[in-house]
Amino acid sequence: MHTWLSSLVTDKNTRAGKYFDLVTQAVIALSLILFTLETVPELASYAPFFELAEAVIIIFFTVEYVLRFAAAGSKRAYIFSFYGIIDLLSILPFFLTLGVVDLRFVRIFRLFRLLRLFKLTRYTHALNRLKRAVDDIKEELILYVVFTLLLIYLSSIGIYYFENQAQPEKFRSVIDSMWWAIATLTTVGYGDIFPITAGGKLFTFFLLLIGLGFVSVPSALLAAALTRQFRHRNDEQPPSS
Template sequence: MKERIKSIVEINDNKVSSSFGFFIQALILLSVITFSIETIPNLKPRTRIVLKVIEWFSVIVFSIEYILRIYVADSKPKFVFSFFGIIDLLAILPFYLSFGVDLRSLRALRFLRLFRILKLVRYNRAMNHFTRAIKSAKEEILLFLFITLILIYFSAVGIYYFENQAQPEHFTSIFDSLWWAIITLTTVGYGDVYPITVGGKVFTFFILMIGLGIVAIPTGIISSALTKSVDKKQDE
């Protein structure tokens, strides 16, 4: 019985497992849609009842799925604390925590329902390729993030010394300058804070050039890892 259940809830090529996967995917999307509809003001009472019924049904199915996955797991603690195990728990946890409690005091927990959409990663092969690519390139990505944080801090310090005296209201401290550094290095440039001194403008030019590289580097890292992941899967 355990092996039979495992062949269904785990991703396999058999028809029953595929049907189960499609059903869970459809239910996840339905749950996310109803979550969005709930934010519409002045909904009719009947509509709210329907949304509540869908929520109950979704939570019951997700709870059964979570329990079954724990049951068939070779190492139950390993599954519970794995990425997908945590996502599965977060998908149902807000419902049980808010059960019988005024949601106004636990409104933030409703946001956790969005974690249900991450459950789709398990059932989508393209997303599985992407997940494997991220894992294979995690050291390069972590190194890139560390260097990016250093550059952000360096940029904040630099612009602070260039613009502090000219714009003390915007560049009061290095901490205030971090906002400018982030939006400049990411090439967003909201325009709410910008340099007015010659030195600040020249410094900004170089930071923008670095920012273009910051946008491009992770794309190259992930693209290379994704290509390797697809090639490896095809070889298998």
């Protein structure tokens, strides 16, 4: 039975394994859609239906967890693996809150339900190239995150000195100014907070001139690293053209 279970749960090449994966993915997608619809105020009257559907899904995921546990060679390794933890977190909150009265309390646990999403990534092999590319530029990425954080901090202090007196409500403290720094350096620019003094505008000008170059480098680096991964692939295979 062990072999049959293994081929169902972990082997993607057998027919049964394929169907098992397809069904699991469909149920995950369904649970996400239901979770989304639950938050729509207009559908509040369907709450009993949502609760029933949730219970059915939890049963499915529990059976799946038990099967995966049974199929695993090393039980211990499965429980403490990344996906083992994700699988457990997907179902555990439901059992922990059974009989609990205060629903507010439950809500916080439900946030863990999002983790169920990560199961989707189990099914893709194309991630390896991305993983190697990120590995390749790990130090550079960390350096840029540090740089970006420093830049956000420095620009928050700078804009605070320029704008605090003119807009004491919006630029209340350096912490409030950070919200401006983030929205500006990422060029999101919601428009809820922006400099109005000449000094603040000049400061923003130089900040953007210097800052934008740095903030957008990580994605360009990642693309370059991925391109290198492609070149390695192409050295093995003939090019597509």
